[in-house]
Amino acid sequence: xxxxxxxxxxxxxxxxxxxxxxxxxxxxxxxxxxxxxxxxxxxxxxxxxxxxxxxxxxxxxxxxxxxxxxxxxxxxxxxxxxxxxxxxxxxxxxxxxxxxxxxxx
Numbered sequence: 001x002x003x004x005x006x007x008x009x010x011x012x013x014x015x016x017x018x019x020x021x022x023x024x025x026x027x028x029x030x031x032x033x034x035x036x037x038x039x040x041x042x043x044x045x046x047x048x049x050x051x052x053x054x055x056x057x058x059x060x061x062x063x064x065x066x067x068x069x070x071x072x073x074x075x076x077x078x079x080x081x082x083x084x085x086x087x088x089x090x091x092x093x094x095x096x097x098x099x100x101x102x103x104x105x
Contacts, residue, residue, distance in 0.1 A: 003029055044080035047072075054090060064089070 005025040012018050029036045045053075047061040050070075054061075064070040065079055070089045072079040081089075 003032070003034055043083045044073075044075075045083060045086050047079055047081065050081050050086050050089075053086075054093065 003025065005021065007018055007021065011021070026036060047065070048058050050056075051058045051061045061070065061081075062079070065072045065081075070081065071085045072081045074080075
């Protein structure tokens with residue numbers, strides 16, 4: 001029997017409810033004699049995925065990573081961009097674009 005519990009960042013924001021969910025899950029696992037392994041994973045985007053979402057080229061994203069404008073982590077020899085970092089970069093990038101357009105008006 002496989003039991004699973006997945007909590008999103010939104011779920012974790014309500015600590016009391018998240019704690020109750022985890023405790024209930026652990027009790028259920030104990031009842032059936034299951035082992036429990038806890039892990040956390042942060043969602044990542046590839047440079048290709050980030051480029052597609054922004055309407056940019058992959059080399060542009062790679063240049064922004066090398067310049068330090070967009071923080072990425074290495075997984076093997078590949079860059080992976082944490083979703084939270086992508087969202088920060090996207091917001092800054094859109095602000096840059098809006099500012100550039102406002103100057104032209």
